[in-house]
Amino acid sequence: MSASRLVIFYSLFAGLSILANIGFQKVSLLVYSGAFSVPLSVVVGTGVGLVVKFMLDKIWIFRYRHRDLSHGIKSFMLYTVMGLATTAIFWGFEFGADAIYHSEPARFMGGVTGLVIGYIVKYRLDKEFVFA
Incomplete structure (x- = not known):
């Protein structure tokens, strides 16, 4: 995959994972x-975002196959x-914004x-250690 396609697909999949994460947070609160x-x-x-992102990364970004x-x-x-x-980064920003602004948005x-x-950092970690 070309570098530009990689950036586009990784960004798209990160966006889908973010929507799943925030969406399930909202559902959980409801x-x-x-x-x-x-x-x-x-x-x-x-948890939902993790599973969604793993499946998309494994199949489409890294084209990784498990032996068993x-x-x-x-x-x-x-x-x-x-x-x-990367979760520490994400939670730090989310709980930090909550502590400062005290609002759901x-x-x-x-x-x-x-x-x-976090996803920018995670790509490098996954490429080096998970899907190498």
């Missing part, structure tokens, strides 16, 4: 509004571990900003 609803919604959105189920599980676990640092915009920065 379903449950009790104690710790915001942190719970962020965890739910993070065990190899696939190990790849997903490594992908998840590589995502811990600001928190979501902080989350989107953190996800964009």
